Every structure is written in structure tokens, then in C-alpha cells.
Amino acid sequence: MFSYTFQWKQAFARLPVMLEGAVVTIEIALLSMLIGIALAVLLTGFRLSGNRVLSGIAATWVEIARNTPALFQIYMAHFGLGSFGLHLSPYTSLLLGITFNNAGYLAENFRGALKAIPDTQTRAARSLGMTPVRAFGHVVLPQMLRIAFLPMTNQMVWAILMTSLGITVGMNTDLYGVTQDLNALTFRTFELFALAAVIFYLITKTVQIGARLVAARLFRY
Template sequence: MFDYTFQWRQAIRALPQMLDGALVTMQIAVLSMAIGVTIAVFLAVARNSSSRWLRAPATAWVEVARNTPALFQIYMAHFGLGSFGIYLSPYIALLAGIAFNNAGYLCETFRGALRAIPATQIRAGRSLGMGPAKAFRLIVMPQMFRISFLPTMNQAVWAILMTSLGVTVGMNSDLTGVTQDLNARTFRTFEFFAMAAVIYYLIAKAVMLGARLIAWRMFRY
């Protein structure tokens, strides 16, 4: 017989702690996206390069990032590197694992965007006296980010949700870690994890709503 007694007051009293954890979650997600986007730009250029020496390592990164579990990547950062004497804190290991994953997925997003930009754009920049690097930075990259903006925001939501994996390597300051600690002290599993799920949902919806508003304002032409 179903005789569970809900105690929502405990979860509501713990809400400030959970919101502090949500701020850590957002911090990790934002940093992992910044690192991932930076690396992904270089990987996308390398993947589109005619040089095999550039394509091979970039392809290997993408293949590993996209075809292995994100949890495996975080475990390798936290536990695997320890075999080589490199010890990362749970925070850094989680950040590194998510950034690695982001870079792999965003590389393919950016590579598709690059292929959608006519090669004549570069030639037009060169005819104005720009070097290849300057033409790429001023002409190609803005268009690449415009084309890939919404898919990049989808990856940002995925990065937010991936932070929940940090609890498996001892991360206890993000939203899932805080929720797990509260659950261990009170055994009110449903209440605390339901509250955490609502917070994750609201964060994800806010990110996508903000992205759509930005896209509507900036990319209407």
C-alpha cells in the first residue's frame, strides 16, 4: 500500500542551499562552454583542412567525444589521469570532462556552419587586402556563429545537465551534489530530487528562451 508521507517543508527550507548549488552548476556549464567553443573552432578548422596532420588529431578528438559516454570522459579526467601522476579535483575533472565533450560536439556543428559559407566570402576579404587569418576572423567566424547559434545553445543546455555527473567523482557543491547530501541526511529522496529536477528544468527553459529572444533580435535579417 502506498503510505509515503511527503514532507515538502524540508525541501523548501533547503531551497537556498540548492540554489547556491545551482549557481555552481551554471558556473561549470558556462566555463565548459567557453573552453569548448574555443577548442571547437580550432578543431573545425583542422577538420576542414587539407592537411592530414591537422585532420587526424581533430578527427580522433571528435570520435572519442561523440562516441563514448560523457561519464567515461569525466572518469578519465578524475581517475584515469591519476595513473600518470596528474590529480584533478572533482571540480576541475568535471569541468575538463564536459569541456572535452562540448568541443567534440561543437566541432561538428561549426564544421557544418563553415561548409554553409560560400568560399567566395574569403576571396572577397582577400580582395580587400585582408590576410587569410583576418578574413576568417572578421568575415567567416561571425557568419559561422550566426548559423550555429541555436545548436550551440542546445549544447549549452546539455552541458548544464551533464554537470549532474559530477556527483560520481565526489563533486558535492553543485546542484546534484547538494541534493545528494541533503538526501543522505534526511532520506527525503523524492522531495529533494523533485525540487532539483524543477530547478534544472527552469534553468534549461530559461537558457533556450533567452537564446530564442537573442536570435530573434539579432538575426532577423
């Protein structure tokens, strides 16, 4: 017979602490995206450079990021590098693992976006007297961002959710880690994790709605 007694007051009393953890979650996800985008642009350049070595490095990165679990990538950052004497904090290991994953997925998104833009766009810009840099910045880049924007939004949502894996390397300052610690103190498992799930949901929905508004503003034409 069901005899569980809900005690929501205990969970809501811990809400300020959980929101502090949510800030850390957003911080890690945002940093991993910013660094991941920069690395993805670099990897995309490697893939399209025609240099076998650079192309091979980029292809290997993308293959590992896209075809191994994110948990494995975080473990390698924390325990793998630790085996070689490079001991990282749980925060840094989580950030490094998610960034590695983001860069791999985004690099493939960027490469696909660039492939979707006809070469005639660049040739037309060059025929108007633009330098290669200006042609890329004013003609190719806006179209690439338009194509890759929604996949970037999806990756941001995925990065937010991936932060919950930090608990496996001892991360306890993000939303999931804080919730786990509070659960160990209060044993209000259902209430605390239900509340954490709602916070995760609100964060990701805010990102998605915000992205749609930005896209409607920037990509109207």
C-alpha cells in the same frame, strides 16, 4: 497501499543550499562552454588545415567525444589521469570531462557551418580588398555563428545536465551533489529530487529562451 507522507517544508527549507549548488552547476557549464568553444575553433582549424597530423588529432578528438559516454570522459579525467599520477579534484575532473565533450561536438558543428558557407563569399570579400583575416571576421564568421548558434545553445543545455554526472567522481558542491547530500541527511528523496528537477528545468529553459531572444536580436537579417 500508498502511505508516503510528503514533507515539502523540509525540502523548501533546504532551497537556499540547493540554489548555491545551482550556481556551481551554472559556473561549471559556462566555463566548459567558453573553453570548449575556444578548443572547438582550434580543432575546426585543424580539420580544415590540410595537415594530416593536425587533422588526425582533431578527428580523433571528435570521434571520442561524440561516440563514447560523457560519463566515460569524466571518469578518464578523474580516474584515468589519476592512474598516471595526475590527481585532479572532482570539480576539475568534471569541468575537464564536460569541456572535452563540448569541444568535440562544437568542432563538428563549426565545421559543418563553415562548409555551408559558399567559397564565393570569401572570394567576393577578397575582391573588395579585404585581407583574409578581415574577410573571415566580417563575412564568414557572422554567417558561421548564425548557423551554429542554436546547436551551441543545445550544447549549453547538455552541459548543464551533464554536471549531474559529477556525483560519480565525488563532486558534492553542484546542484545534484548538494541534493544527494541533503537526501542522505533527511531521507526526503522525492521532495528534494523533484525540487532539484524543477531547478534544472528552470535553468535550461532560461538558457533556451535567452538564446532565442539573443538570436532574434543578432540574426534579424
